[in-house]
Amino acid sequence: MALSGSSEQNAHPAVVLVNGAGGAELTGVHELLTDGFHTPSILLTARDLSAQAVGLDPETGTLEVAGRRVRPAVVWTRHCAPDTLTAHARPAGSVTALDAVACSRFLAQLAAAADVTVPGPAPLGTDQLRQARPLGVRTPRTLLTTDIAASARSLGAARVIVKTPDFRLVEPDPERWASHLPVVLDAATATGHPGRPVVLQEYVEHAAELRVYHLDGGLCAFQVRQPTPAARWTDPDVVTVTRVECPAAVAAAVRTLATAWGLRYAAFDLLLTSAGEVVLLEANPDGDWLFYQRRAGWTGMSFLAAVMVRQLFVEATSRGGRSDARTAT
Template sequence: MSISFERVGRGVPGGPYADRSARNRPLRKLPWSCRRSAAARPSRVASIPGVSRSGHAGNHDGKAAVVLVNCAGGRELEIVREILTGPLKTPTILIRQADLHSTPMALDVDTGLLDVAGQRVRPAVVWVRHAAACALVAQAEPAGSVTPLQAAAWSGFLQQVASTATTALPGSTLVGPGQLAQARRLGVRTPRTVVTNHVPTGTRGLGTPRVIVKTQDFRLFEPDRRNWSRWLPSVIGPDPVPGSHPVADDPLVGHPDVGHPVVVQEYLGGARELRVYHLGGGICAFEVDKPDPSSLMTDPGSVTVRRVSCPPAAADAVRALCAAWNLRYGAFDLLVPDTGEPVFLEANPDGDWLWFERRARWHGVSFMAAVMVRELFLRTS
């Protein structure tokens, strides 16, 4: 298969949404705790004949393998593949977005065998990231090279590949503000939220002094960061947060009419912000300190990321949500106010992690992701 690196948006240099093909280098040295974990898990499947360490199958008997599909952005699954085929010695195929258009593939619906450029495997574990049709269109290289019809066909094909596997990652969950209603029913605290195409109307419905206005996933569906300014998150109210990205063309509350639904949410200032990763039951957390809600996109150098112990209440909330949603992997955004009760903001089943690892100088998420896949492979194959 061809080798190419994809990107999510043309981000700020050094930021989490930059073109990361040249920046995210393979892990050179795993943390000591991770190396001990690897040694503690002896491999029962050293190799499969015809599958090389680079992840390519060369036989036609349908041996079990891990199939990773990275449709847009980052090198997360590239790193997972390197660990799987290296220290964890797990047969793995990585399919990138460029391979969708350059490599012959066939899925035998009756047998579940996947043929990639004449290399036939039986998908035991499949992890697909960013396979929505609209994301495939937006992230195509070169721009405009994928039509909506082609994107819909590929999205359906990848869903079918995942459905043939014994285990599919990341799992199933509702994406978007609907997560908040489900979280509340499970007893997890959430901010007051309205989805609206008219910010003043939404703000009146909330009745809070400050709100934050967000367009979800705009980085994925708008690859040109020159168009990002109108979608950046912003805090608005009687006393705007200093440095907050200005969105208001109405003197009181913001866009009088944005033309598409946005999320208008109660703003909880002063709370700790956590990025919590759930990986097959394992939990790791980073504390994120940024001067403004848009800083990750506009000034990533001003953002501080620290590896921290996840507060027990936050870990319990994340595990409860993942159990209810059958979600094996997820990147959770949480706030922890002075009261200590975590506030759930969002769970992203395709959330990146390499940028947070680099900023915190701790690479445990990558290793935990690979170990999670390895253990699922051993169970299913």
């Protein structure tokens, strides 16, 4: 493959979707874009970077995949961190640490060359909670700890929840999930030294648990009912998901945070207390939706995601749209 400086003249704008590791969300978006909206799009996986000829000219922003040359107008990447690519490689061990880092950096450069990127930047982990408070959004009191008992007592809450964030991304084998699953404990009797830092939070009593998807300003909300925080992974059939109208206070909180963080897409996990107070648990820029729409018996999230991407593509490629979209992260 040879990409020249003049290659941009022969490249047509397209959407590039990258399923890095785990999940098939963007597969459905690609099908809708191609078959429903007749939008030129390419679907890539990390495996494609080694299985077929792929090249990127960072200067012109031209991508070539198996002989097809495009200019990425919109790039959406999911689960492309090196540790995730390594953990989910099949067969196991087939991707080295160096391979994973090289792939991850290539995909980051691809996103940087695009006119518009999804999901957009976001603070990581507990830094989200620290930044949300000054913006007027309540968050649970949170500690990072290797001593669950001592931290639970110092938190001053009656009950606490212990979490290992993103455990599925680096441990793909469900048989090894037991010690990583979120669990609610009475603070007075909580014990444990997990041997690694975990997130320990106050357990917030609530009237509703919500998952709200932010799609470039649009919102899609589901109410989630589950007997335990780990039920989705231990007994998914007992989890009830209902498509609901997003409460006004929740919508305001989500849009405030997404705007402050420059997020086009994210899955927000929130609680709504009986007093109507919104509590942020997490905003996941790689948040999945197939499980939730399947449990709700409503496939509209995939459609809404495709609509968002289609609109971003139109804006990025039309006259009078984004004048210099490369400045938009």
